[in-house]
Every structure is written in structure tokens, then in C-alpha cells.
Amino acid sequence: MSQLRVPFAELESALHRAVLRLGLTGERAALCARLFAETTRDGIYTHGLNRFPRFAQMVANGQVDVTAEPERTGGTTVLERWDGHRGPGNLNAYACMQRAIALAKQNGLGAVALRNTNHWMRGGTYGWLAAEAGVFAVCWTNTMPNLPPWGATTPALGNNPLILAAPRKAGPVVLDMAMSQFSYGTLAAYAKRGQALPAPGGFDAQGNLTTDAAAIEASQRALPIGLWKGSGLSLMLDLFAAALAGGLATHQLSRDPLQESGISQFFLALDPSLLADPADPGAHDRMQEQLLDAILASVHAADPVTPGRPARYPGEQTLHLREENLRLGVPVDREVWERLPSIFS
Amino acid sequence: MSQLRVPFAELESALHRAVLRLGLTGERAALCARLFAETTRDGIYTHGLNRFPRFAQMVANGQVDVTAEPERTGGTTVLERWDGHRGPGNLNAYACMQRAIALAKQNGLGAVALRNTNHWMRGGTYGWLAAEAGVFAVCWTNTMPNLPPWGATTPALGNNPLILAAPRKAGPVVLDMAMSQFSYGTLAAYAKRGQALPAPGGFDAQGNLTTDAAAIEASQRALPIGLWKGSGLSLMLDLFAAALAGGLATHQLSRDPLQESGISQFFLALDPSLLADPADPGAHDRMQEQLLDAILASVHAADPVTPGRPARYPGEQTLHLREENLRLGVPVDREVWERLPSIFS
Numbered sequence: 001m002s003q004l005r006v007p008f009a010e011l012e013s014a015l016h017r018a019v020l021r022l023g024l025t026g027e028r029a030a031l032c033a034r035l036f037a038e039t040t041r042d043g044i045y046t047h048g049l050n051r052f053p054r055f056a057q058m059v060a061n062g063q064v065d066v067t068a069e070p071e072r073t074g075g076t077t078v079l080e081r082w083d084g085h086r087g088p089g090n091l092n093a094y095a096c097m098q099r100a101i102a103l104a105k106q107n108g109l110g111a112v113a114l115r116n117t118n119h120w121m122r123g124g125t126y127g128w129l130a131a132e133a134g135v136f137a138v139c140w141t142n143t144m145p146n147l148p149p150w151g152a153t154t155p156a157l158g159n160n161p162l163i164l165a166a167p168r169k170a171g172p173v174v175l176d177m178a179m180s181q182f183s184y185g186t187l188a189a190y191a192k193r194g195q196a197l198p199a200p201g202g203f204d205a206q207g208n209l210t211t212d213a214a215a216i217e218a219s220q221r222a223l224p225i226g227l228w229k230g231s232g233l234s235l236m237l238d239l240f241a242a243a244l245a246g247g248l249a250t251h252q253l254s255r256d257p258l259q260e261s262g263i264s265q266f267f268l269a270l271d272p273s274l275l276a277d278p279a280d281p282g283a284h285d286r287m288q289e290q291l292l293d294a295i296l297a298s299v300h301a302a303d304p305v306t307p308g309r310p311a312r313y314p315g316e317q318t319l320h321l322r323e324e325n326l327r328l329g330v331p332v333d334r335e336v337w338e339r340l341p342s343i344f345s
Numbered sequence: 346m347s348q349l350r351v352p353f354a355e356l357e358s359a360l361h362r363a364v365l366r367l368g369l370t371g372e373r374a375a376l377c378a379r380l381f382a383e384t385t386r387d388g389i390y391t392h393g394l395n396r397f398p399r400f401a402q403m404v405a406n407g408q409v410d411v412t413a414e415p416e417r418t419g420g421t422t423v424l425e426r427w428d429g430h431r432g433p434g435n436l437n438a439y440a441c442m443q444r445a446i447a448l449a450k451q452n453g454l455g456a457v458a459l460r461n462t463n464h465w466m467r468g469g470t471y472g473w474l475a476a477e478a479g480v481f482a483v484c485w486t487n488t489m490p491n492l493p494p495w496g497a498t499t500p501a502l503g504n505n506p507l508i509l510a511a512p513r514k515a516g517p518v519v520l521d522m523a524m525s526q527f528s529y530g531t532l533a534a535y536a537k538r539g540q541a542l543p544a545p546g547g548f549d550a551q552g553n554l555t556t557d558a559a560a561i562e563a564s565q566r567a568l569p570i571g572l573w574k575g576s577g578l579s580l581m582l583d584l585f586a587a588a589l590a591g592g593l594a595t596h597q598l599s600r601d602p603l604q605e606s607g608i609s610q611f612f613l614a615l616d617p618s619l620l621a622d623p624a625d626p627g628a629h630d631r632m633q634e635q636l637l638d639a640i641l642a643s644v645h646a647a648d649p650v651t652p653g654r655p656a657r658y659p660g661e662q663t664l665h666l667r668e669e670n671l672r673l674g675v676p677v678d679r680e681v682w683e684r685l686p687s688i689f690s
Contacts, residue, residue, distance in 0.1 A: 075453070075620060076452055076453035076619050076620070077452060077453075078423050078452050078453055079452070079454040079615065079616075079617070079620070081620050107422060107423050107424070108420070108421035108422075108423055108424030109421070109423045109424040109454060109456050110454070111454050111615070113617070136585060136588070148656075149647050149656035150656060151650050151651070151654065151656040151657065152644075152648055152649050152650060152655070152656040153647070153648045153650055154647045154648040155647070156643050156644050156646065156647035156656070157644070162578075164578070164581040164582075164585065166581070166585065173580075173581070173584060175578060175580075175581050177571070177574045177577065177578070181571055181572070181574070199572055207650065225570055225571025225572075225574045226522070226526055226570025227526070227570075229522045229526070230570060230571055231656070232522065232658070233507075233509070233520060233522070235518075235520075235640070235644060235658055236509040236511070236518070236520045236659065237509075239518060239636075239637060239640050240481060240509065240511065240615075242636055242640070243481070243511065243617060243633050243637065244481070244615060244617050246617075246620070246629075246632070249636060249639065249640045249643075250640075250643070251639065251640060252639075268613075270424065270456070270585075270589060272424070272458070272588060272589050272591075274421050275419045275420060275424070275591070284591075287591070288588050291584075291587055291588055291594060292588065294594065294596065294597075295583060295584050295587070295594045295595075295596060298490075298594075298595070298596030299494050299497075299501050299502070301501065302493060302497035302498070302499045302500070303497055303498045303499040304496060305496055305497060306496070309496065310496070310497070311493075311494035311495060311496040311501070311576070312496065313577070313580055314577040
């Protein structure tokens with residue numbers, strides 16, 4: 001698929017026009033477009049512009065209600081339950097993480113469990129949001145069944161992306177990972193190129209581990225990270241999200257990606273700066289920054305497998321890539337980009 | 346190593362006598378012994394009785410101060426920071442999870458970050474504690490460097506066990522997993538038996554993935570779960586624990602297991618029953634129990650790889666094994682069991 005680079009502002013405004021055509025209005029339209037554009041800007045190409053056509057399809061088929069806003073339905077002073085009313089998943093998730101951040105800044109700790117929402121697109125978005133607001137955060141979502149439990153051949157788990165984010169002045173540390181070794185988007189890309197995966201990504205029809213992405217697409221037997229361990233973690237994330245939100249669990253969701261609506265998510269934020277000595281709050285921040293720098297330096301200092309290529313920390317590449325994409329233009333797939341103005345027009 | 350079965354009460358009282366000889370007193374001695382005994386009872390043989398000799402060595406070498414009690418050093422109404430004063434790790438962790446549970450029962454959500462503590466032995470202990478108290482919990486610990494980051498050959502990460510636990514009347518769901526595919530204890534057991542690991546567990550000296558446990562023990566290159574993903578998650582867990590606790594990070598800890606002291610941990614508890622409709626609180630509990638049952642049933646219903654052996658959920662075997670070990674006697678290694686009375690006597 002041929003690519004071109006477009007200025008970020010142009011990408012954002014084209015998405016803004018498209019979002020307005022979908023029926024979003026005002027600040028909600030602007031935010032929705034910005035989140036899609038920033039995802040592509042940050043190099044998560046599967047969940048930015050390239051994901052927009054599916055988002056538009058789900059507005060068209062009624063799974064995403066563009067007029068619906070998330071609503072607090074209950075809670076204590078620090079743990080709230082919200083209903084997403086099947087509105088746009090990225091707007092719902094953004095609102096709930098913002099709320100968790102506000103609760104954490106007031107209390108040290110705050111959480112929002114969200115039910116009845118839609119795909120949040122790039123999960124890392126909400127980690128970056130928290131880290132840039134100066135707090136630590138953990139969030140996750142459940143998904144439709146797309147991953148067999150360890151020991152089974154048919155999907156019963158979701159790949160349930162998990163995000164952990166830490167604030168750091170020199171650049172946040174943000175982990176954004178699904179519970180399958182590779183996403184179905186990545187498998188599709190390798191299959192299309194006929195390229196072997198860099199590590200086994202699932203089972204073929206004969207039940208053998210394979211690096212053949214097309215064989216895994218055919219068997220639908222993606223590999224959980226850490227085999228039985230990721231299988232267990234995926235189950236726990238689903239169970240926590242659905243129980244805390246009072247929402248739907250993976251097994252209750254449609255297996256059709258275009259009908260995957262009503263999912264459950266959980267957002268937790270922590271603000272340890274509230275533990276600082278009131279006489280010298282700056283000391284706490286300095287110590288935390290030094291600690292994080294030292295941890296990251298220790299990872300960089302490990303002997304690399306490939307000389308000159310030190311191990312990286314989660315999110316390390318994002319700021320470089322962001323800067324490059326802002327400077328050179330954001331890479332977009334020509335076909336998706338050229339089709340964008342005709343979506344919903 | 347030959348084994349025998351001893352009645353649980355006999356195991357607990359032998360451990361109690363040994364703990365008293367170490368200098369613990371009163372309820373602290375009884376609790377410390379009970380936690381070691383229950384770990385063996387539940388089938389986590391590496392971290393119960395078999396771990397006790399190393400615990401005693403660390404009391405002897407001064408790394409574990411049996412007289413030290415954990416202390417709250419700061420906090421908000423829901424996020425507290427405690428100092429373990431290098432006391433017994435299982436007592437410190439037990440106290441901090443109990444505190445997080447109390448905070449959650451009052452506020453819906455509560456967390457304790459603990460610094461300056463020691464190895465907590467079986468991490469699942471604190472998950473079971475929370476689940477049996479009727480709340481959801483997440484906790485983790487950092488460890489000494491024992492895992493190379495993805496892309497490196499020397500340890501810079503810990504294997505940082507992570508626990509998630511959910512309450513359920515029919516039996517809690519408890520995940521207790523380290524960030525390496527196999528623990529060094531498991532590797533040692535396979536190496537001793539000359540048996541191949543059931544999946545690649547690390548790299549040999551040539552840098553090839555291997556199922557040869559002895560080769561991994563020699564290279565010290567265990568495999569993070571999910572390759573780059575578990576590597577990233579391990580880093581985040583260390584970073585969160587150390588920053589939230591204001592404590593030491595993995596890279597600051599000794600690589601000598603007998604000097605691994607001053608570690609950092611994090612305990613989070615959640616009580617969604619506070620979100621119940623006050624007019625009918627029982628309905629919330631019933632719906633939650635039904636939801637969990639349905640999630641677990643969906644995992645059991647997935648087509649098994651081996652006919653008649655359905656996929657299992659985390660902790661599923663524990664209650665069976667516990668019942669069996671209480672009925673038949675708890676399996677112990679004869680040599681460790683016979684040596685126990687001479688430790689510190």
C-alpha cells in the first residue's frame with residue numbers, strides 16, 4: 001500500500017471534517033478528530049486514520065451513538081461507575097481517565113469503571129493523558145472473544161489491552177500492550193507481505209506453534225503472551241472490568257468486529273505527590289524524577305544482544321517518532337487518506 | 346528428593362516452634378508460621394516450608410529483622426506509604442494488604458505502597474487474603490535483578506510477581522504470576538530431573554531459545570513472558586512500586602539472594618459492593634457472583650486441546666489441592682522437614 005506524508009494539521013482537519021459528517025459536534029468533534037490524528041502522529045498506524053473507516057461503519061450501523069455522552073451512575077468519593085451509553089469509545093475513555101486523574105489529584109488515588117462503551121482505539125492515549133497530567137495510571141479494556149484460553153482451541157478470552165503509564169519530565173514511560181503476542185492487525189500485515197513473524201504468534205491448523213501469520217489468521221488461535229500466564233491475566237482483566245463496571249464481559253460480546261459494542265473498561269490514577277513533605281514538595285518530585293531516570297538508565301546499561309542497540313523502555317520511541325512525524329509529515333496510507341473525504345459525504 | 350505427608354497441624358506447629366527460635370513472638374510468630382504452612386498446604390511448595398531455611402539464613406545474616414514492624418509514614422485517606430523496616434516480608438505484606446482492604450471497605454478503593462521490606466514469600470497469599478475478605482485486589486513486588494530486558498543479555502529487571510484476585514463465594518479467582526516464563530526454582534527442578542521444559546524458558550549461551558533448564562541456569566537469561574511485552578511490564582511494575590513507595594528499585598537491590606532486602610511493594614484493594622443500591626445490596630452481590638460464574642463457565646466451554654481437559658482459570662486447582670492436602674497430609678520434602686527442628690536450635 002503506497003504511503004505519503006501529510007502535515008499533522010492537515011490530517012487533523014481532514015479528520016475533523018469527517019467526524020463532523022458523522023454527526024459529532026463542537027468540542028466533542030474536535031477532540032475525537034484530535035485523538036485519531038495524534039494516534040497516527042505517534043506511529044500507532046493501526047488505530048489512527050486507518051481505523052477511522054471502521055469507526056464510521058459502526059456509526060452507520062448504529063453500534064456507536066455519536067450523540068451519547070458518558071454518565072456517572074454511582075460511586076464513592078474515589079471509585080466511580082460510569083455508563084458510556086454506547087457513545088464514541090475514545091471520547092468515553094478520555095472522559096473517564098480525566099475523571100480518574102481529577103480524583104487522584106484530590107485524594108491520591110481514584111478510579112472509574114466504565115460500562116456500555118465502545119472500542120477506545122489506541123489504549124496508550126489514556127496513559128499519555130495521565131502521565132502528561134503528572135500522575136501514574138493503569139487502565140484496561142475488555143474486548144470481544146478473540147483469543148483461545150491456554151489449553152483450548154476456540155476463542156473465549158479477549159486480547160484486553162493493558163496500559164501502565166508513569167509521568168516523567170524528560171518523557172513519560174507508557175506501556176500499551178494487548179494480551180496476545182501479536183494483534184490481528186499485525187498478523188494481517190505480515191500475512192500480506194508473506195513475511196515470517198519475529199517470534200511464534202499462535203498455532204496453525206495442526207496445533208503447532210508457528211511464525212506463519214496467515215496460518216494463525218486461518219486457525220484464529222493467536223498466542224497469549226507468556227502462554228498460560230497471559231491467558232490467566234486476560235481473564236482477570238475481563239473479570240475486573242466487567243465486575244467493577246457492572247458491565248458486559250468478553251463472553252457476552254459479539255464476535256463480529258462491527259458489532260463489538262457495550263464493552264467494559266477500568267481507569268485508575270495515582271498521585272504520589274500528595275505524599276510529599278508539605279515543607280518541601282519539590283524534593284519529592286526531584287527524587288521521583290531521579291528514580292525514574294536511574295531505572296531507565298539501568299535498562300539501557302544492560303549488555304545488548306546486538307552491540308550498539310541497547311534495550312528500550314516502553315514508550316521510548318514515541319517522542320522521537322512524534323517529532324519526526326511532525327517535522328516530515330505524518331505517514332498515511334494513500335488509499336485510506338484519499339477515501340477519507342468521501343466517508344459519510 | 347523423597348517426600349512424605351504430614352498433617353497440616355503438625356507442619357504448622359513445627360514451623361511455629363522454628364519461628365519462635367528465630368526470635369519472633371506472640372501473634373507475629375503464629376501468623377508467620379501459618380503463612381509458611383498454608384503456602385505448602387496450597388501446593389506452592391517452592392515458597393512454603395522449602396523456603397524457610399533461606400528465610401532463617403536471612404534472619405541470621407541480619408537482612409531480616411524479626412523485631413521490626415511495618416509503620417505508616419504518610420498518606421492520604423486512601424493512598425498510604427508504609428516502611429517495612431526490613432522486617433519479615435510475609436508479615437509486612439500481610440499487614441499492608443489488610444490495611445488496603447480496610448481502606449477499600451471504607452472508601453471503595455484503597456492502596457498501600459510499602460518500602461524497605463523483604464521477600465513476601467508466596468505472593469498469592471495476599472490475593473487470597475483480599476478475596477476471602479470479599480474484595481478485589483491487585484498487588485506486586487519488585488525483586489533483585491534476575492531477568493534480562495528484551496534485547497539484552499544481562500539481568501536489569503526483576504521477575505516482579507503480580508497478583509490479581511477476585512472474591513467469589515464458590516471459590517476465589519487468584520492469579521499469581523512472575524514476569525519470567527519459569528521461576529528459577531522451576532528451572533532448577535527441571536534441570537535436576539534432566540527434563541525438558543514444556544515451552545522455551547530462556548536462552549542458552551549461544552543466544553538460542555531453549556527448553557534446556559540447565560542451559561538457562563548457566564546463561565542466567567530467563568525469558569520474560571510475551572518477550573518484549575513482559576519485559577516492559579516488569580519495568581513498569583518496578584517503577585510503580587519504587588516510586589509510589591518512595592523505596593528502592595530493582596537496580597538498587599543486591600543480586601545475591603541472601604542479601605535481597607529493602608524491596609518495594611504495592612497493594613491495591615477495591616470493594617465494588619459500596620456501589621450497590623442501598624435499597625437492595627444483596628442484588629449487587631448476586632449479580633457479581635453470577636457474572637463471575639458465567640465468565641469462568643465460558644472458559645471451561647472453550648474447545649479443549651486435549652479432549653476432556655477443559656482450560657482452567659487461575660486458582661482453580663488450589664481449593665482441590667488444599668482439600669487433598671488437608672485430608673491426606675501436606676507433602677513435604679523429607680530432608681527439609683527433618684532438618685527443620687535443627688534450624689536455629
